[in-house]
Amino acid sequence: xxxxxxxxxxxxxxxxxxxxxxxxxxxxxxxxxxxxxxxxxxxxxxxxxxxxxxxxxxxxxxxxxxxxxxxxxxxxxxxxxxxxxxxxxxxxxxxxxxxxxxxxxxxxxxxxxxxxxxxxxxxxxxxxxxxxxxxxxxxxxxxxxxxxxxxxxxxxxxxxxxxxxxxxxxxxxxxxxxxxxxxxxxxxxxxxxxxxxxxxxxxxxxxxxxxxxxxxxxxxxxxxxxxxxxxxxxxxxxxxxxxxxxxxxxxxxxxxxx
Amino acid sequence: xxxxxxxxxxxxxxxxxxxxxxxxxxxxxxxxxxxxxxxxxxxxxxxxxxxxxxxxxxxxxxxxxxxxxxxxxxxxxxxxxxxxxxxxxxxxxxxxxxxxxxxxxxxxxxxxxxxxxxxxxxxxxxxxxxxxxxxxxxxxxxxxxxxxxxxxxxxxxxxxxxxxxxxxxxxxxxxxxxxxxxxxxxxxxxxxxxxxxxxxxxxxxxxxxxxxxxxxxxxxxxxxxxxxxxxxxxx
Numbered sequence: 001x002x003x004x005x006x007x008x009x010x011x012x013x014x015x016x017x018x019x020x021x022x023x024x025x026x027x028x029x030x031x032x033x034x035x036x037x038x039x040x041x042x043x044x045x046x047x048x049x050x051x052x053x054x055x056x057x058x059x060x061x062x063x064x065x066x067x068x069x070x071x072x073x074x075x076x077x078x079x080x081x082x083x084x085x086x087x088x089x090x091x092x093x094x095x096x097x098x099x100x101x102x103x104x105x106x107x108x109x110x111x112x113x114x115x116x117x118x119x120x121x122x123x124x125x126x127x128x129x130x131x132x133x134x135x136x137x138x139x140x141x142x143x144x145x146x147x148x149x150x151x152x153x154x155x156x157x158x159x160x161x162x163x164x165x166x167x168x169x170x171x172x173x174x175x176x177x178x179x180x181x182x183x184x185x186x187x188x189x190x191x192x193x194x195x196x197x198x199x200x201x202x203x204x205x206x207x208x209x210x211x212x213x214x215x216x217x218x219x220x221x222x223x224x225x226x227x228x229x230x231x232x233x234x235x236x237x238x239x240x241x242x243x244x245x246x247x248x249x250x251x252x253x254x255x256x257x258x
Numbered sequence: 259x260x261x262x263x264x265x266x267x268x269x270x271x272x273x274x275x276x277x278x279x280x281x282x283x284x285x286x287x288x289x290x291x292x293x294x295x296x297x298x299x300x301x302x303x304x305x306x307x308x309x310x311x312x313x314x315x316x317x318x319x320x321x322x323x324x325x326x327x328x329x330x331x332x333x334x335x336x337x338x339x340x341x342x343x344x345x346x347x348x349x350x351x352x353x354x355x356x357x358x359x360x361x362x363x364x365x366x367x368x369x370x371x372x373x374x375x376x377x378x379x380x381x382x383x384x385x386x387x388x389x390x391x392x393x394x395x396x397x398x399x400x401x402x403x404x405x406x407x408x409x410x411x412x413x414x415x416x417x418x419x420x421x422x423x424x425x426x427x428x429x430x431x432x433x434x435x436x437x438x439x440x441x442x443x444x445x446x447x448x449x450x451x452x453x454x455x456x457x458x459x460x461x462x463x464x465x466x467x468x469x470x471x472x473x474x475x476x477x478x479x480x481x482x483x484x485x486x487x488x489x490x491x492x493x
Contacts, residue, residue, distance in 0.1 A: 213335075213337060214335055241338060242341060242474060243338065243473075243474025243475075249338075250338045253337045253338055254339060254340045255269065256262040256263060256265065257262075257265065
């Protein structure tokens with residue numbers, strides 16, 4: 001959605017600090033994520049980019065020693081507030097992980113699981129429609145429509161990842177978080193996912209953590225560079241890759257680090 | 259280049275190599291222009307012949323640099339400053355190649371010129387050529403030193419070159435009008451003058467590239483222009 005030629009802000013992180021026990025992992029992160037755009041988070045291992053991604057749907061809650069401070073505002077609502085319904089939040093903010101992780105169930109059940117627990121379908125027919133639409137949006141329908149009741153784990157790696165994306169979009173999330181979604185895939189499966197990301201951004205806001213600089217450059221419109229728990233620089237992807245402002249950003253993306 | 263070296267040493271070497279090839283190629287162009295001008299002012303045919311012969315070296319550098327750039331893009335996928343290094347090397351090398359060609363053309367014409375040219379005409383030619391030689395040297399230094407301010411100065415000085423060119427053109431036209439016998443030499447000298455001015459233009463192009471390389475920004479606005487070209491000499 002654009003207003004006066006400016007993209008609307010979907011997520012706004014304000015003064016976010018994250019601690020694992022006594023160790024601080026993120027330092028005062030301030031970042032606005034634009035709606036219907038792909039934002040790539042890059043940086044060396046351990047820089048905090050995945051930690052930040054996990055803040056956006058409160059995945060860090062499951063780690064006992066992890067403490068998140070600051071505001072993360074989505075649709076004018078601070079998700080770190082006590083009153084936040086985390087189950088509803090994760091319905092709105094889906095996630096795709098590095099390693100494809102389909103449930104050990106049929107393809108159909110993989111997709112129908114989310115809509116079932118969120119009570120999104122009133123009948124078998126409605127559920128069939130959700131499964132079909134989700135698989136079509138994930139560009140997997142044609143390949144699997146005749147074996148919907150076979151196990152999801154029987155698919156190839158690239159297909160499994162698209163199944164996970166279909167599963168994520170089945171509950172119509174507004175935001176999709178992707179944590180290195182292609183690192184376990186071959187170049188063809190990677191290209192399919194990248195094409196899919198391009199399609200999905202029409203209806204969803206996407207945030208992707210990637211170690212591949214080339215992938216960040218290819219799929220994203222905005223890029224943020226993290227280093228040692230700080231957000232060093234963020235801005236339009238072409239600016240970051242052609243002429244970054246910060247020397248640390250330049251050293252990282254040109255392969256001069258450390 | 260950035261302060262810190264690349265983690266992959268061979269990549270670092272490839273970029274350094276590309277950089278040094280541009281500098282070497284630029285050096286050959288400077289030499290070609292210097293000799294081409296001396297060949298006219300000092301009536302030295304040996305200089306003219308060596309410029310014609312050595313143009314091949316400059317052409318070979320262009321091919322080499324083009325191959326290096328294609329390899330870097332295909333195999334290293336350069337980003338940020340490395341990307342700008344790579345892309346500007348390609349563009350600068352093509353301007354330098356044209357400078358070499360123009361110097362060669364000047365030399366070919368020099369070999370056909372009469373031994374005795376009027377002094378005021380030679381003086382006017384020397385004025386514009388020394389100006390262009392100075393700009394070419396400055397911009398090659400600016401490339402080596404990564405100086406955007408020197409690049410900007412060179413870019414702005416093109417105006418002066420245009421003015422000196424016009425003055426020189428006026429002298430040539432005067433010479434042409436004096437006697438029908440001057441027609442051959444005068445025509446060659448018109449081209450020589452124009453070629454020197456074109457070398458100035460290519461130098462300005464290089465200045466734009468150096469500026470982009472260093473700052474990541476384009477020199478905005480129209481290039482400064484000198485007086486309008488003289489057509490008849492009677493304006």
